[in-house]
Amino acid sequence: MSNHTPTQNHLLNALPKTEYDRLLAHLExxxxxxxxxxxxxxxxxKHVYFPTSAIISLLYxxxxxxxxxxxxxxxxxxxxxxxxxxxxxxxxxxxVQSAGYGYRLKSQLLKDEFNRNGPVLRLLLRYxxxxxxxxxxxxxxxxxxxxxxxxxxWLLLSxxxxxxxxxxxxxxxxxxxxxxRREGVTEAAGKLQRAGLIDYSRGHIKVINRLGLEARSxxxxxxxxxxxxxxxxxxxxxxx
Amino acid sequence: MSNHTPTQNHLLNALPKTEYDRLLAHLExxxxxxxxxxxxxxxxxKHVYFPTSAIISLLYxxxxxxxxxxxxxxxxxxxxxxxxxxxxxxxxxxxVQSAGYGYRLKSQLLKDEFNRNGPVLRLLLRYxxxxxxxxxxxxxxxxxxxxxxxxxxWLLLSxxxxxxxxxxxxxxxxxxxxxxRREGVTEAAGKLQRAGLIDYSRGHIKVINRLGLEARSxxxxxxxxxxxxxxxxxxxxxxx
DNA sequence: ACCTTTATGTTCGTTACCGCACATACATTC
DNA sequence: GAATGTATGTGCGGTAACGAACATAAAGGT
Numbered sequence: 001m002s003n004h005t006p007t008q009n010h011l012l013n014a015l016p017k018t019e020y021d022r023l024l025a026h027l028e029x030x031x032x033x034x035x036x037x038x039x040x041x042x043x044x045x046k047h048v049y050f051p052t053s054a055i056i057s058l059l060y061x062x063x064x065x066x067x068x069x070x071x072x073x074x075x076x077x078x079x080x081x082x083x084x085x086x087x088x089x090x091x092x093x094x095x096v097q098s099a100g101y102g103y104r105l106k107s108q109l110l111k112d113e114f115n116r117n118g119p120v121l122r123l124l125l126r127y128x129x130x131x132x133x134x135x136x137x138x139x140x141x142x143x144x145x146x147x148x149x150x151x152x153x154w155l156l157l158s159x160x161x162x163x164x165x166x167x168x169x170x171x172x173x174x175x176x177x178x179x180x181r182r183e184g185v186t187e188a189a190g191k192l193q194r195a196g197l198i199d200y201s202r203g204h205i206k207v208i209n210r211l212g213l214e215a216r217s218x219x220x221x222x223x224x225x226x227x228x229x230x231x232x233x234x235x236x237x238x239x240x
Numbered sequence: 241m242s243n244h245t246p247t248q249n250h251l252l253n254a255l256p257k258t259e260y261d262r263l264l265a266h267l268e269x270x271x272x273x274x275x276x277x278x279x280x281x282x283x284x285x286k287h288v289y290f291p292t293s294a295i296i297s298l299l300y301x302x303x304x305x306x307x308x309x310x311x312x313x314x315x316x317x318x319x320x321x322x323x324x325x326x327x328x329x330x331x332x333x334x335x336v337q338s339a340g341y342g343y344r345l346k347s348q349l350l351k352d353e354f355n356r357n358g359p360v361l362r363l364l365l366r367y368x369x370x371x372x373x374x375x376x377x378x379x380x381x382x383x384x385x386x387x388x389x390x391x392x393x394w395l396l397l398s399x400x401x402x403x404x405x406x407x408x409x410x411x412x413x414x415x416x417x418x419x420x421r422r423e424g425v426t427e428a429a430g431k432l433q434r435a436g437l438i439d440y441s442r443g444h445i446k447v448i449n450r451l452g453l454e455a456r457s458x459x460x461x462x463x464x465x466x467x468x469x470x471x472x473x474x475x476x477x478x479x480x
Numbered sequence: 481a482c483c484t485t486t487a488t489g490t491t492c493g494t495t496a497c498c499g500c501a502c503a504t505a506c507a508t509t510c
Numbered sequence: 511g512a513a514t515g516t517a518t519g520t521g522c523g524g525t526a527a528c529g530a531a532c533a534t535a536a537a538g539g540t
Contacts, residue, residue: 129327144302
């Protein structure tokens with residue numbers, strides 16, 4: 001192997017050489033199949049994860065079983081911020097939304113690195129702030145925007161974190177993420193399809209017209225994207 | 241003066257004596273009148289604020305002018321986390337929701353303290369995680385719960401941060417916070433009033449039956465409160 | 481006491497989404 | 511290629527919240 005390298009994760013790639021080299025030996029490549037639950041609500045965190053090709057969804061599940069996605073983590077980020085924030089755990093659940101790969105690191109090793117009070121700490125905190133923006137914007141979006149707008153936002157967030165323009169995901173699961181009815185997603189997706197923006201069938205959604213989706217999305221997508229770009233400006237190249 | 245002391249803010253009160261004493265001379269008591277804008281979206285942060293009797297609302301305002309509250313900050317917390325998170329600014333606006341007092345500290349002084357990598361850093365990060373929980377739960381609540389449930393949650397969050405059981409706030413402003421119509425708040429408040437849970441008139445809302453409100457609220461209130469209690473367990477006493 | 485302003489109450493038609501039921505169609509397996 | 515399971519399409523009544531218009535009522539100034 002392989003075409004896998006930790007630098008495919010933007011946070012890892014953004015680390016100075018010293019820190020990167022220190023962590024490298026401890027990074028373990030893991031496969032993340034669709035639907036796998038990486039963290040359960042309130043559970044203990046044995047590892048943190050740096051996705052490379054996978055996308056993780058952070059979900060809040062309510063007592064009555066209904067749920068909503070509050071943020072996504074892909075190759076731009078890290079799963080497990082509550083570890084270094086000091087809480088050890090969170091009330092959210094982390095589920096693999098798009099199958100792929102990532103690297104994991106034992107919790108204690110990340111904590112140790114964080115406590116060195118160096119560039120790793122600063123990078124992780126800036127990432128956390130970007131994640132906070134995403135959550136806050138999700139709250140606003142849930143309040144004010146239509147299912148169709150939110151679907152556009154969701155599709156854009158997903159393809160940004162994938163190399164391909166095709167998403168493997170049923171409408172049923174998208175509905176769970178957005179916290180709406182499956183029929184609502186069917187209807188919105190149908191409109192987008194008829195408008196020539198996407199093409200989908202049985203769990204495969206292909207984005208045909210990205211700009212069209214952006215135009216149809218609410219502003220929430222762009223606000224979040226701009227804030228990520230601002231806080232985590234583009235990542236240096238690293239010799240393979 | 242006075243009956244004002246920085247220890248009325250729970251975060252300041254939770255600091256070890258060394259750190260508290262170091263900051264004390266730089267803490268400046270400020271009055272916070274209703275409606276004052278402490279931070280504008282994207283603006284520069286000259287100070288951070290530790291409310292004692294005031295409550296600050298964190299709002300996201302959309303392009304079309306509609307808005308929604310994503311979190312509140314009272315005497316349990318600090319306003320200005322993006323400063324130490326490294327972003328310097330956020331896309332949210334901070335408005336005084338309930339008039340009162342607080343202490344402010346020059347941004348650089350807080351940064352310096354944060355960078356000592358001591359108990360202040362750890363405390364602020366734990367607080368930030370609690371705030372994240374509040375935002376995430378707000379997102380879910382916006383998705384799934386009725387205006388009446390959200391109003392109960394909002395009232396409870398407010399009186400938790402006030403000494404009194406009376407809130408000075410018009411239904412119009414509450415509607416802005418919740419991101420709903422004023423009429424919706426009128427209707428929900430009317431129900432609560434007829435149920436004997438609250439008593440209000442022209443900008444004065446008095447909570448009569450706190451337990452009744454909790455029962456009528458969605459679970460979101462309790463989830464957030466429990467998480468705050470878990471992350472920021474009760475604060476030591478400090479000799480006046 | 482009057483007038484003005486501001487806060488709250490009420491109504492009405494409209495809309496987006498819900499919950500449910502069921503039809504269709506593709507995919508997989510035997 | 512028949513059978514089964516899964517994904518998607520569609521229609522229907524119900525409801526919560528919306529937008530707008532307007533009525534009432536309390537507070538405050540002169």
